[in-house]
Structure formats: structure tokens, C-alpha cells
Amino acid sequence: MATIKDVAQDAGVSLGTVSKVINGLKVGESYKKRVEASIKKLNYQVNPNARGLRSQNTNDIAVIVPTLLNPLFPLMVDTIEKELTAVGKRMLICISRNDTDKIRRYLEMATNSRVDGIFGVTYSRIDESLTSDMPIVSFDRHFTKNTPCVSSDNYEGGRLAAEILHKKGSKRLLCFWTGADYDCEPIHRIDGFRDYCNKNNIEYNILSFMDYNQVDTGFMMDSGPYLETVRDMIHKNIGNNGFNYDGIFTSSDHVAYVIKSELESAGYRVPEDVQIIGFDGIPVRGTGLPIVSSIRQAADEIAKTGIHMLLELIDTGHADSITNIPVEFVEGDTTRH
Known part of the structure; x- marks a missing residue:
């Protein structure tokens, strides 16, 4: 068909x-x-029950993001607005701050036909609020089998980070993870990192702090407990021969920048003593340069792909997940040139 x-x-x-x-x-x-x-x-047949053809069509699309303080999300929102405008639809933004009740209210809007569909970036557990007739595409998360997911090639991102650190001279690697612990695509970064290290007989460790995506958005911006966790990690890994690791892969650019700052405060040089690679590849405003060496995911391509998936879901009742959007390494000042 x-x-x-x-x-x-x-x-x-x-x-x-x-x-x-x-x-x-x-x-x-x-x-x-x-x-x-x-x-x-x-002989294309439009699904008579397709959500985009309902008589109560509004041409409104709700976009749920946890915060706009993470630079990745404004980039995505900007692209989404352009894509929706091009097809005669409007964008409604919900900044959820991971408030589960707020997210559920937006899901109810879709169910009651007050918006045509939802593009969701959420780190809350909302699976029970989703229904089979709800047009929603998620970024990074897997919910029900009927909810398409769009994401970068996270496995390759983790593998590539380990490879770059290794080839640039690091011998003792750490993956410092503050992401999700449930069914999501980003956790495959750990798999890629681990597989590369095992295949190449590299000494490594993985430290996971899963709670920061559950409470507010501390893993996306400065917060007291979050900074204390980073400081505690650093001090616990200082031995007689110095810091235990000479290469670190983090779950985001923000985490990488915080670790860089804390290591330098503790007297270590980045990248001479410790190299760091983040994830996202967010550029500094006005310069276009990355804030740290990073695995860049294409925010605009993710947004375009996700919205096209949502439009297809609205029009036909079906869209396939796409979780292999390419990533690339971008050089910053936290790896050796």
C-alpha cells in the first residue's frame, strides 16, 4: 500500500x-x-479515520519541551516553527519543566481535538496517559508501540566519543551519565562507548546518575545538588597518582563544561591532563564555536524529520520511527589538537 x-x-x-x-x-x-x-x-488511499482529516481540525501543533535554557531545544523549536508555517500550521509551545500533570493536560488537548498533534520532548513517565488514537511523535523516548520516535544515532555517538578520546591519547576512560534509565535512545550512547572500549581493550568505567531527569531539570542547568555530585565524583577519583581518568565522555555539553570547570578548580589542566567530550555540539552564540569538544547531533534535521513524521501520522495514522540521524565530532578546546 x-x-x-x-x-x-x-x-x-x-x-x-x-x-x-x-x-x-x-x-x-x-x-x-x-x-x-x-x-x-x-492508488494512494487516505485513511478516513486519519487524524489530520477530522472535521475539528485546528491546524495547531503542540510542542512540549522541558526547558528553553538548554540550547538544543531553542534550535529545534525554531526549525519546527518554520516547518509548520510552511504547511499552514501553527505551533503552541509547552515548557513542561518535567511537570507530569502539565504534560498530561497537553495530551488531553490532543485527545479532545484541541490540537492536531504533539511533538514531545519529555523525561517524565507518561506512558499511561497515551492512547492509541493520539497523534504524537517523541524525541529520544519510546512510549507505546504506536508512538514513533525520532533521534540521533546515539550508539554511534558513544562509540565515536570513545574512539576520539582513545586516538587522541587517553588510556583510562570514563563515561559520566546523567540521562534516562528507561526505554530511550540516548542510553545507547553508553552501549557504543562500552563496546568500543571492550573491543580495543581500553580501561574504562561508567558512572550513572539517573535521578536528574526525574526532578525538575537539574541535569540541564546549574543546580546545587547537581554541582555537588560533579565535585564529589572528581574528589572521589583523585588518587596518589592524580585523577583516575584521562578521558571523559559526558551525556551533554553542559555536563562537560561543568566537569571542565571543576577539574580546573581542582588543579587539573584540560585537555593536557584530562580530555573531555560532551554531546549535542551546541555552538557559543555569536561565534559558532562549540563550548567543548562534542558529538554534535543535527538539531535542525531531527526537528524536520520529527515534524514530517508527525504530519504523516496525522494524515495516514502511521509513521515509522527514525533513530539513526547521523552525528559528528566537533573539535573544541577540551581535546588535544
Whole structure:
């Protein structure tokens, strides 16, 4: 059975253009004719129960993010707004601060047809609030089997970080993790890191602090307990021969920057004594340079892909997860050149 992607490919147009034609929105006449011809040629059948075709269609999409203080999310939100505007839809932003009740209220909006769909970035446990007829695409998280997920190639990100640290001379590696402990894509960074170290007989350790995604957003911004955890880790790993590790991979650029600052305060040089690689690849505003050496995930590509998945889900009732968006290493001042 043909899908909306097949129609877009055959007509040589974007998913958004196909969505506009299906939903009766204005597009160029030539585009409209090409899409209609492809629909007929491929015998594409619009699901009569598809959520995008409900009589109470609002053209509003809710975007849930835990905070805008993490630089990754504003980049994603900016791209999402552009993509939705291009197909005649509006964006409603919910800054959840990981407030489960607030997230559930937005999910209820989708169920009651007050928005057409949801793009969700959430670290709360909301599985029981999801229903089979709720159009939602999640970033990084797996909920029900009917909820598509979009994410970077996290396994490759962890593997690549270990490889770069190793090839740049680090021999005792640490993965410092403050992410999720449930069914999510980022945890595969640990798998990639571990597999590379085991394959290459590298001494390594993994320290996991899973609670910071459960309470407020302390793992995304400075907080007292969070900084104390980093300081405690550093001091516990100072031995007679100095700091126990000479290469650290962290779960985010923010964590990497905090560890860098604390190591330097303790008298260690970065990257001469300890190299650090973060994750996200967020650039410093105004310079475009990364705040630390990092594994960059393509925020704009994640956002575009996720919204196209959501539009397909609204129009057809189905969309496949995409969890292999490429990552790359970007050089900052926390690894040796």
C-alpha cells in the first residue's frame, strides 16, 4: 500500500506539500496537479479515520519541551516553527519543566481535538496517559508501540566519543551519565562507548546518575545538588597518582563544561591532563564555536524529520520511527589538537 512518502517521492515534492493538497490548503497549481496525479497513479488511499482529516481540525501543533535554557531545544523549536508555517500550521509551545500533570493536560488537548498533534520532548513517565488514537511523535523516548520516535544515532555517538578520546591519547576512560534509565535512545550512547572500549581493550568505567531527569531539570542547568555530585565524583577519583581518568565522555555539553570547570578548580589542566567530550555540539552564540569538544547531533534535521513524521501520522495514522540521524565530532578546546 502506497504511503504519503511514496506520493511525495513520485510527485517530486515535499511531504508538507502533499499534506497541504490532502487537507485542501493552498499550493501552486502545478504542484497540486502533480500530487493529485501521483495519488491517482499510486492508488494512494487516505485513511478516513486519519487524524489530520477530522472535521475539528485546528491546524495547531503542540510542542512540549522541558526547558528553553538548554540550547538544543531553542534550535529545534525554531526549525519546527518554520516547518509548520510552511504547511499552514501553527505551533503552541509547552515548557513542561518535567511537570507530569502539565504534560498530561497537553495530551488531553490532543485527545479532545484541541490540537492536531504533539511533538514531545519529555523525561517524565507518561506512558499511561497515551492512547492509541493520539497523534504524537517523541524525541529520544519510546512510549507505546504506536508512538514513533525520532533521534540521533546515539550508539554511534558513544562509540565515536570513545574512539576520539582513545586516538587522541587517553588510556583510562570514563563515561559520566546523567540521562534516562528507561526505554530511550540516548542510553545507547553508553552501549557504543562500552563496546568500543571492550573491543580495543581500553580501561574504562561508567558512572550513572539517573535521578536528574526525574526532578525538575537539574541535569540541564546549574543546580546545587547537581554541582555537588560533579565535585564529589572528581574528589572521589583523585588518587596518589592524580585523577583516575584521562578521558571523559559526558551525556551533554553542559555536563562537560561543568566537569571542565571543576577539574580546573581542582588543579587539573584540560585537555593536557584530562580530555573531555560532551554531546549535542551546541555552538557559543555569536561565534559558532562549540563550548567543548562534542558529538554534535543535527538539531535542525531531527526537528524536520520529527515534524514530517508527525504530519504523516496525522494524515495516514502511521509513521515509522527514525533513530539513526547521523552525528559528528566537533573539535573544541577540551581535546588535544
